[in-house]
Amino acid sequence: MATSVNTSLPQWLSGCTYDANGGTDLRLSGVTAMYYDQGIVNGALGLGSTVNVLGGVVGGAGLSVYAGTGMTVNVQPGSFVVPNSGTPTAGGYASTLSSTATLTVQTADPSNPRIDIVVANVVDNGNNTSFGQVQIITGTAAPSPSVPTAPANSITIGQINVTAGASSITSGMLTDTRPFTTTTGGVLVAPKGSVIGYKGQLAYDSPSGSFYHNSNTTNATQLKVLPWSPVITTRSSDFSWGGSETTILQITFTCDGFTDVEAFFKWPAVYCTRGGGNIYNVVFRMYIDFTQVDGYFTPNDPADSQPHSGGSWSYYTSSATGDTPSAGTHTLKVTAQNLTGSYTTAVYGRSTNKIILRVKPASM
Known part of the structure; x- marks a missing residue:
């Protein structure tokens, strides 16, 4: 069974300068233009100092991770957007998993638990080995295991808590960690305070069932909840x-x-x-x-x-x-x-x- 499954090519076009920051770069004219978010602070660069892409799953149902048979998990079809973590000014990537992916989880350690993560990412080598994919990043078994590091150009869509000696993956071992994105002007699904959106961003907070909007671009706690029914x-x-x-x-x-x-x-x-x-x-x-x-x-x-x-x-x-x-x-x-x-x-x-x-x- 596979540990990774490729997704669609992230808007490749022959002749475009895909790895540089040139004016023909499709990431800037396509993905970034649609998912640009002036409120996203990219690392230590600061607000407004770089091209900012709000990475995440497009829509509310795609790329959910659920238990398969034995030591496998399935990833539901869906589309995603990821920023270019290496060169933020080069824009981001969009890709689609067109059919259900079945991924194999590495054999459980007999003595210690382990934390694995499922990511959607883009590998950009500037040649025919460049691709999008969903894959499992295997952690290290330990008495108190840590979450492994996600690769570049990725979003983490699920976490697998592999118990010691496990012979199958159950729903209780899985945590949904999908971040969501939307085009500029769309409604973002995100817990209140978890993102810094652009001024006027409208979002939905699932825990409270309420909508909120951003009145300020510098602090996530400034996001104001819209009135919910008494x-x-x-x-x-x-x-x-x-x-x-x-x-x-x-x-x-x-x-x-x-x-x-x-x-x-x-x-x-x-x-x-x-x-x-x-x-x-x-x-x-x-x-x-x-x-x-x-x-x-x-x-x-x-x-x-x-x-x-x-x-x-x-x-x-x-x-x-x-x-x-x-x-x-x-x-x-x-x-x-x-x-x-x-x-x-x-x-x-x-x-x-x-x-x-x-x-x-x-x-x-």
Whole structure:
């Protein structure tokens, strides 16, 4: 079985100066013109000092790596673009794997694990031995193995964690590492903060399911998330409890790790059935996951079973307070407690006057 499979010739044309930086170089007039990205910083050269190509897989499904039979993996057909890592000013390459490639993984070490990578790359020797390909780069087995170095003019599309003594490759050993690219003006698929796009670049962040755009070309964390729909839950009937701290409403939401959120809670009124001329007050506490981020105390009210002291409040996370939600899914909840004791207490709710808990991206 093969350890590499050739892809299409990367836009070869007879007579073109393919390895120099001449004006007839197709990399500059073709690939680079389509995939040029003024926001990509190329090594230590700095912004705007070189021709920058955003390398990656074209589209969302191509070149995915999945387990084959035995010690093999398959690479799905697809197209890719790679920058010229040796001579950035010479532009980049585009190539296509036209049919599924089956690649053989080297025999597993009997004692130690190993990390291999699958790459799509272009070998440019300036002659008929120049070609594009997908191939496995085999790592070194060790108790704590390292990721091997990718070759020049390449993108890493998959990682294989080969366990000691493995006799077959399973899906659990594979990690999808494909970067994606798009022509200038297209929507890029990339986790927020992972690339520095050109000013105005529109991208999609899969972990949060949100779109974002770049408002600045010098820092990936300046990429601003476009508004996603608020996550909201409501209750249209009274919520009654025994007085000790109890969760009233909770919701889950997904963040990208950079965007702050506004958490909003509304209660139409509270009441207590203790009676006897007593007074009471309620504290609402707001939590993100298991951490309390804010609280609200209602005034002292008579415990006469009548509704009192409705209201609402919002809490905004911030990098200044260190509570910007990390990338992933989180739980927002609000609890209530009667501070005067374990007496039957309730939050008033009706179909026309609901208890509401909502979370959304903070206004920018």
